Amino acid sequence: MDPSPPGAATPLRADAARNHRRIVEAAAEAFESDGPDVPLEEIARRAGLGVATLYRRFRTREALVRAVVEELFAAEVEPTADVDTGDPWADLVGALSRALDVIAGRTVILKLARDSAAYDVDTVHRYGRALGRLLDRARDAGVVRPELTVRDLSAVLIMAITIARHGDPGGADRRRYLGLLTDGLRPAPEPLPPAGPESS
Incomplete structure (x- = not known):
């Protein structure tokens, strides 16, 4: 089964795909509960990941919104x-x-x-x-x-x-x-x- 998230250009390693999904799911919940300006640090916390991991996957807020x-x-x-x-x-x-x-x-x-x-x-x-x-x-x-x-x-x-x-x-x-x-x-x-x- 291809672990790539929707819209991904190339397949991700299993751990990268898991992190991607955790971030996207956490972002979706955070945007709805805390509003559109929720800090990316809070999204990373909800995903159980470091903020550096989030920025490696999504370099901008717009890229994260697109993935969500x-x-x-x-x-x-x-x-x-x-x-x-x-x-x-x-x-x-x-x-x-x-x-x-x-x-x-x-x-x-x-x-x-x-x-x-x-x-x-x-x-x-x-x-x-x-x-x-x-x-x-x-x-x-x-x-x-x-x-x-x-x-x-x-x-x-x-x-x-x-x-x-x-x-x-x-x-x-x-x-x-x-x-x-x-x-x-x-x-x-x-x-x-x-x-x-x-x-x-």
């Missing part, structure tokens, strides 16, 4: 779209709901990623392709608007997480508003207005 985001997408977001129960509508809505739950629990990390442009294009595209497969199946089954795109699904996720109030640990608001939004994905007599150009 890659791991988040690979381990938590991408699997939400890996489903095929034979019910294309339930699969699509279920995937959006699970992704929304992940995003709601990782708001600090995702804000850090946006602020530091730490999103890896390949990582985001992999998730987009997975959503696209669910959308294609739903479109072929006639249970969604034929003009829908993956960009529309991304907008649904963003709107749902934006309008859900904070302090909703059970996710009742998220499920309510996602239900309202996903109803708009169903076939309708009139097509949606055309979308504007995507930003580069």
